[in-house]
Amino acid sequence: MQKVAVLGAGLTKFSRRAKETGKELAFYAAKMALEEAGLEIDDIDAVVCVSAPDAFDGVHMKGEYLSDGCGASKKPFMRSYVGGGSGVFGIINGWYHIASGHFNTCLVVAEEKMSSSMPHPQGIFNAIYDQFLERPLGVNLLWIFSLEMQRYMSVHKIPLETIALVAVKNKKNGLDHPCAQEGIPGNYTVEEIVNSEIMCWPVTRLMVSPVTDGAAAIVLASYDFAKKFGKDVIWIEGVGWCLDTSYWTNRDLYYPRYVEYAARMAYEMAGIKDPKKEIHVVEPYDPFAYKELHHLEGLLLAEKGEAPKLLEKGFWDRDTENGIPSSPSGGLLGVGNPIAAAGLMKVIEIYWQLKGKAGKRQVKREVKRGLAQAWGDLMQVGTVVILGK
């Protein structure tokens, strides 16, 4: 297997109602990533694009539509798709392009333009449910999350105030992110989070990530190609993904076993025995406040039910000395959530943390290895990538 290196990354400003088309957003991100890597588009052998439902942009065959914005004209182009987990899956897709020995370089672009769905993307989320059994109920994503959140809270007896702490932490971290969406990060108190409008009890407005447009891109290269860039290259050490059954009603929602399976696959590939000691910084997917804790447990970085307790102790804070900083970027709650682009944003944050380029967001403890994770479909898929120096 070829070793795969990350050479550069690009990220657009996250915003709602971006004036740019999806193609333009993809172009900006791709251009930035190529500039950081010091490459031209002609140096790229293959292009991978990820984006969540076509219905957001209102474009059928969205991959085809975005391809020229991603720089894929007259190149092998592939769009992979695992719903909300697509962002992190993009780098996995790019990884196997290179690890297989087929290509030397690969550009991975993630784009999402959610605001074009009117009046609100939650309407589109109705179309992800089963046509016969669930869709007629008029359900959306908030509804399913409130079920999962209640189950998680009742099994481990977690108070709502503890879950709100995730939003407090991430929205504060997001203040230092130059790409953060206007009005999303901020200094909030637990009371403000808990007392914001109830969307679907117990989910409140400030525990939900916003509707965002944005794009992210990353340049991958083979060992031979990356050697030219010297010692300071960041490598992909492990990848993992896993899809659970579509019948979500038949599962116990308190624990994301699909995330655990995906994490175990990635740990095995990276040769990690004890993730709690060997992972130094983590970006778990946090579209909803409780999700970050849920995923930290799935990633085996905390025992079942232990993540909220560690949160209260500041174990996941950015300036922790002996904990594991979690979502130092601000995550989806603090930066914004253009679904696929948000997943790749998390990978890029790990890359910048390892490079020491995260600026004000740089974590205090020394980092040699970091993990990014995304999640999607009907609370069903886990995608995990481990980067290391």
Add this chain to the structure above:
Amino acid sequence: MKERVAIIGIGYTQLKPISPEVSFREMIYEAAVKAYNDAGIEPKDVDTFVAISEDYYEGTAIFDEYVPDQIGAVLKPVHTITQDAITALAACVMQIKTGIFKIAVLEGHSKASNIVYPSHIDAFALDPILVRPLGFNPIFLAGLEMQRFLIETGNTEYHTSLVVLKNKRNALKNPIAAYPGEISIDDVLSSNPVSLPLKELDISKKADGAFVIVLAKESIAKKLVDKPVYIEGIGWLQETPNIERRDFVNAIYLQGAANMAYREAGIKNPLEIDFAEIDDTFSYKELQHIEALGIARFGESGIMLEEGYFDFDGAIPINVSGGSLGCGNLHDANSLRGIVEAVLQLRNEAGERQIENAEIGLVASWRGIPTASGGVVILSNRE
């Protein structure tokens, strides 16, 4: 030499114009069970799964959700490729070549009969700002391209009609085909105009069906089955999504994809292949693709077709399965049907339509209007 990847199992359903008696899940389940039996494995032996789907065709946002159960992939690495089967096959091949995965499964299906207004769906694939507001039916693009192709290459409507005749006749020998038939040139030429010179019978009709194939690396394939079919070369390419900037004469996407596949397979002259399954969503597309693949020189595909080169008993039989014109248009699963046909031919299991001594087969795909992307895969049974 690097270890090759082999196809060790295939499963497929009957193709039908409509299929109200089964859901997409039941269709896929039938194909999956057949494929696993064919390969002599259980789903638990599979390391990674890839599925093909497009949300708008399925009528579901994030169709990836509904993939795992019916193929036995629950709690396994599964992902969707929203492209044609050859690109998705490349995803399987690359995963196996990383060395992490030993056995991979590829699933593709069509439930086109559920789509009430297919042209409305296709219109959503047009650029939403510059092109879609013009409000035309996307099939118009095929008529436009056909016109340009015929004028530039000197091929005629007689030749495109011959493609329809040949493929529908070939389909008579294919038990799974949905639209076989014996028709005349006049039938095609006098069929209803759609977007002239494109006529009703030049267009492949939609069909329902499901396909599943099992892949493994060479060393494992040899242990599991007697007749593995090897993937010698694979290529895929995007030309441009902008219809304004596209080459309406040559299939640039297929030229590029073919070059990539020929290089990997070590094929110097395209005439080394024994047969081909080539996209024929529209009759003229088969001729355009034959020229793009280098099987015929520019402008000569029509004459060669007329002389019988591409017939069942010709030098390079093309679409002996009946192609999309004879079997039905399955959207992105079209090329998976082609791959299954190639596997049957290379295993010497194609029954009445068996090509003698077939050793190398080629499958070429196009994603349909309004795209300009496609793929090529070269398969062989050579040890």
